[in-house]
Amino acid sequence: METVLVPDRAVGAPATTNVQLLQAVLQSSVQLGVSPEALTRECRLTTPLPTTEHASIPSTQYLRAWEVIEFLTGATDIAQQVAERYDPRLIGIHHYLTITAPTLRDAMEINNRYRATLSTDRGARARTSGNGAGSFDFASDPRGPRGAQLSAQFGVFAYFVRACDLTGAPLAAEHVSFRQPAPAHHRHLIEFFRTDSIEFDAPADRVTLRAADLELPSRFADPNLAAVLAAAAADMQSPPVTDWPGRLAEILVAALDDGPVTIHQVAHNLAMSPRSLQRRLAEEGTTWRAELDHARRLRYERGRAAHLNDTERARALGYTDPRSARRTISRWANSQP
Template sequence: MLNGTVSARMGRFMVDAACQAGMDPARLIRLPDVGDTVLADEFARVSTPTALLLWEQIVLGRPAVHAGMHAVQLAPMGTFGVWDYLLTSGETLAESLRTGCGYVTVIGDPSTEKLHVTDDGRLFTVTHSTGPAEPDVVAAVEQFVLPLINRRATEGLRRPVVPVRVTFRHRPPNTLGPLTDLLGTRNIEFGAQVNSITYLAEDAHAPMPQTQPGLQDVLRSHADMTIASAKPVLDWHGTFRITLRATFHDPDLSLASVARRLALSPRTLQRRLGELGTTWRDEVEAVRVELAMDLIRDSDIPMRTIAARARFSDARALRRAVHRWHGTTPGDLRRRHEHPARPGREDGSAEPPTDPPTPDPRV
């Protein structure tokens, strides 16, 4: 039941981080499962597609290589409730991390966020994997999770804990300084098979100074209750619409691929859409319009990039569509929305209509 969702605590954190990165508050109104009432409910669950849309806003507002690291700095101890304390209250760091990684469901999406622990008596390693998304979003999530675990390790032991090795699947950023400063090591590998953080046994098996007998049992019971009482917020159509938008960048986007993500057969998905008086083509067009307009109004990215993300053949096709929808140009819409001047264009104008065409993926 909890697959495809994250906790309300994670939702609150993502909303705050996205707003600090410059997300237009008006956009939050269009996300139905991150309203104040929802986020105030400890047992509510926010859809993973909504969380990914918030990550996109964080990446848009921050340099992509720094988005995840900046998010870690916004997450002091206690931000994620019982999960934070599971990570820091065992007899040793190894026991704490093993328990916290086993309870990733209490905070994240159990179908996409995977944490695994290995301990050979000499080295203690936590590996992490996440689900599909835009490459810059995946990189941001990867550079959030492992540094967050390292921050909790340091907070739990009440002293700096320096990993002996960290690996990431994504490509290296242009600058490594912020990441090495955050992790305390230069032994970082990119383009690896897995995301991982490794500690020496002497750190992993060091006693946690705030350990109290029986506390982990109490915390696990609370985590179990939280999971058992959790309730996703969105109805079926809301989940479908956000899932469609979150997968809009996939080259193989199709009714069948979205049905697979929703654990439905293509025929069942068609039938449910028909029951709502809509069709796959109508839904794709609605998301195309919504995505294009959001990116035009709320970002500084070039028109050719917006066209590709919204599945137009090229920027000229996007401009024609905007004129058909609103009787104006993308540049005029941006100026009306009072964006600050964009890099390279002091007047904030859109790019000239000479962008190279982008192939139109089949939908």
């Protein structure tokens, strides 16, 4: 089914979603028995849908499609059902960049690097913990539309499906969390993720994979093709990342230019109180300390502080004591595989 969305009159948000992601979700819903005609009518779609790598739509349209699909199917587990059926090949170069990476951990990093090519509406974010485990967070505002919640849940399921497919292994998640309240029964989730470590009413929709699993090779790894795809991706005009975590990270990295960073300083730059910033961080499933560490590591890995003496490196990373900077860099090194 090929469709194109007619912008809603209320659409004014700058965030966008790649039409190929929408097409993959719509195709999965048709496999579930949803009538293409009903989708066209309820989502106010016309044909055909643009198929270029760069075509995008307002994210509000994508989120509305999720609400329509849930309504038409009546399924309480629609995010899982769509994730089990969707064809990631439909999202184009982003998919092939990911699967040709050497390992699952590399695929996570590539997904982070090019995530704005799929959506600038908050979206997915990969994190690595101190023990080497890797988490994928899918942001959604609990006060936002139902479509945003379904989209985030879909991200959790779809990422796990893709990780299993990429490695060819029946992975077991280390931990899974959902913002939604606990359902009456969730045996199907335990079976899906192969773990009983599942949390509800959590700060974020998240799936965490074990460190050892992240080192598994991709069965589609192809360094030659990966190099060609990376060169092609470099020419892609990716829209700017407008999600809140991305904005916070850039503010933190920039603030390090002025020395030690405080939460009061960053809260002021975000036009909010320190307490509101702490609350927002909790909603995103993170902490001030974790985000500051993430910003320092970004700055270090970008090479801005890699060839300085101890005192200069400490200052560039926002420390007054060189020993603190050395301990942090050592911790980062020890967390690498």
